[in-house]
Amino acid sequence: MPLKLHSITKLATSDPCPANKSSAPASERSAMGSIGTANGNGIGHGGAAVARRQHAEGPAAMLGIGTANPTGVEVPQNVFAENLFRVTKSDHLTELQQKLTRICEKTGIDKRHFHLTEETLVAHPELYDQDAPSLDSRLAMTVDAVPKLAQCAAAKAIAEWGRPASEITHLVFSTYSAWGAPSADLRLATLLGLRPTVNRTILSLHGCYGGGRALGLARELAENNRGARVLVACAEITLVCFGGPDGGNLVGHAIFGDGAGAVIVGAGPFRDGEQSPIFEMVHATQTTLPKTEHVLGMQVSGSGVDFHLAIQVPTLIGQNVERCLLDAFRGGDDEDDDGGAHLPSPLSGNGKWNELFWAVHPGGRQILDNIDKVLQLEPEKLGASRHVLREYGNMSGATIVFVLDELRRRRSLLPEWGAMLAFGPGVTIETMVLRCPR
Numbered sequence: 001m002p003l004k005l006h007s008i009t010k011l012a013t014s015d016p017c018p019a020n021k022s023s024a025p026a027s028e029r030s031a032m033g034s035i036g037t038a039n040g041n042g043i044g045h046g047g048a049a050v051a052r053r054q055h056a057e058g059p060a061a062m063l064g065i066g067t068a069n070p071t072g073v074e075v076p077q078n079v080f081a082e083n084l085f086r087v088t089k090s091d092h093l094t095e096l097q098q099k100l101t102r103i104c105e106k107t108g109i110d111k112r113h114f115h116l117t118e119e120t121l122v123a124h125p126e127l128y129d130q131d132a133p134s135l136d137s138r139l140a141m142t143v144d145a146v147p148k149l150a151q152c153a154a155a156k157a158i159a160e161w162g163r164p165a166s167e168i169t170h171l172v173f174s175t176y177s178a179w180g181a182p183s184a185d186l187r188l189a190t191l192l193g194l195r196p197t198v199n200r201t202i203l204s205l206h207g208c209y210g211g212g213r214a215l216g217l218a219r220e221l222a223e224n225n226r227g228a229r230v231l232v233a234c235a236e237i238t239l240v241c242f243g244g245p246d247g248g249n250l251v252g253h254a255i256f257g258d259g260a261g262a263v264i265v266g267a268g269p270f271r272d273g274e275q276s277p278i279f280e281m282v283h284a285t286q287t288t289l290p291k292t293e294h295v296l297g298m299q300v301s302g303s304g305v306d307f308h309l310a311i312q313v314p315t316l317i318g319q320n321v322e323r324c325l326l327d328a329f330r331g332g333d334d335e336d337d338d339g340g341a342h343l344p345s346p347l348s349g350n351g352k353w354n355e356l357f358w359a360v361h362p363g364g365r366q367i368l369d370n371i372d373k374v375l376q377l378e379p380e381k382l383g384a385s386r387h388v389l390r391e392y393g394n395m396s397g398a399t400i401v402f403v404l405d406e407l408r409r410r411r412s413l414l415p416e417w418g419a420m421l422a423f424g425p426g427v428t429i430e431t432m433v434l435r436c437p438r
């Protein structure tokens with residue numbers, strides 16, 4: 001269902017400034033006519049035809065999915081607090097350690113992966129000394145590591161897609177963990193041997209909704225550029241915001257981990273040897289909750305990056321998620337579409353949301369619990385999200401790709417329609433209607 005086709009056609013055929021036509025000299029008008037179609041209505045119809053030719057056939061779809069984690073450090077959650085206080089020489093802060101232990105027990109996380117090693121911490125005590133400047137060392141440590149981690153995930157996605165990396169036309173890279181120019185997207189493009197004409201976009205500091213936004217953008221690029229093949233890459237390394245436990249971010253310490261996810265997105269016509277669509281990306285919306293800017297955030301300072309996660313986050317998401325879903329499901333059904341799949345009518349109440357499969361960013365255990373509750377979901381509906389949270393923690397923007405990867409493994413059990421949700425600073429909620437082709 002090429003949702004964008006109609007809006008492009010309408011734009012191209014309606015002249016927002018009709019006076020221009022009559023004021024053009026006759027010679028110019030006939031020149032325009034020669035560009036246009038046989039009925040002689042000038043550039044309007046010609047433009048529509050071009051727009052139609054440039055538009056893909058059918059909805060964008062995911063054609064390859066890959067994930068990666070740093071290989072060095074895997075920390076079981078039940079020893080995380082003890083390790084953190086030991087390596088940051090904070091053992092004397094016993095009450096704080098007890099509190100972090102309590103929080104860790106409630107996270108629904110079994111283990112997390114980190115790029116930062118104990119040896120690095122011993123060599124760089126500034127990483128846990130709030131008063132010492134450390135931004136330079138953090139950036140130096142992530143400048144190569146972030147694109148390399150993304151490369152591992154992207155290589156898997158490209159292999160599954162089945163076509164050479166040189167056929168990638170667009171790259172959308174989301175990260176909060178690497179800054180500098182030329183930026184991590186260029187480094188990743190070089191590592192993968194992408195062609196010099198690849199169209200690169202970097203999304204910075206979107207935090208946990210970065211993966212959702214990158215996929216939404218990739219969908220639009222794929223549907224509006226016939227033949228486009230978009231590599232979405234998200235990579236996060238928490239050492240940019242690592243600090244001592246006295247820095248006031250215990251929940252962040254308890255839930256965040258490192259990882260990368262990559263997805264190849266494209267729309268029809270599909271090519272020989274190309275993976276058939278894994279999930280179609282049928283419609284997407286972004287909603288910002290008014291007056292919630294203070295609730296989730298990140299501040300860059302000389303001593304690194306400070307997170308702020310207010311205690312209201314799970315409640316706010318629970319209160320607003322159903323409205324976002326209803327908007328996304330209503331908005332996707334073009335009244336005059338040309339015969340593609342129709343969205344199910346908006347679902348609400350009485351357990352109706354159980355008719356979908358669910359790709360939800362596991363921002364925290366309490367967030368998943370609240371979504372379960374307000375949507376009255378059956379226990380297994382958020383199974384993929386809970387699995388990813390348990391195995392990897394919250395890897396910010398990359399996490400949603402892990403959830404999609406996990407769902408893909410369960411694909412034979414999934415219903416036809418699904419919903420993807422990602423949350424982050426704003427507070428922003430990214431929603432996407434998915435379809436699992438049979």
Ligand SMILES: CC(C)(COP(=O)(O)OP(=O)(O)OC[C@H]1O[C@@H](n2cnc3c(N)ncnc32)[C@H](O)[C@@H]1OP(=O)(O)O)[C@@H](O)C(=O)NCCC(=O)NCCSC(=O)/C=C/c1ccc(O)cc1
Nearest residue numbers: 106107207208297298309310311313363364365366367424
């Ligand atoms: C697993 C938690 C942390 C605790 O479980 P619980 O069932 O609420 O347990 P408790 O109610 O017993 O709370 C345990 C302790 O944690 C404390 N706590 C409980 N949330 C808090 C709290 N946000 N503050 C500070 N104390 C707290 C709580 O007060 C309590 O303290 P204490 O009574 O002394 O034991 C749970 O609250 C939870 O899942 N919270 C959601 C975490 C959260 O906000 N995640 C972020 C989602 S959005 C996202 O992923 C974006 C990230 C991002 C990425 C990049 C960016 O640039 C910016 C943002």
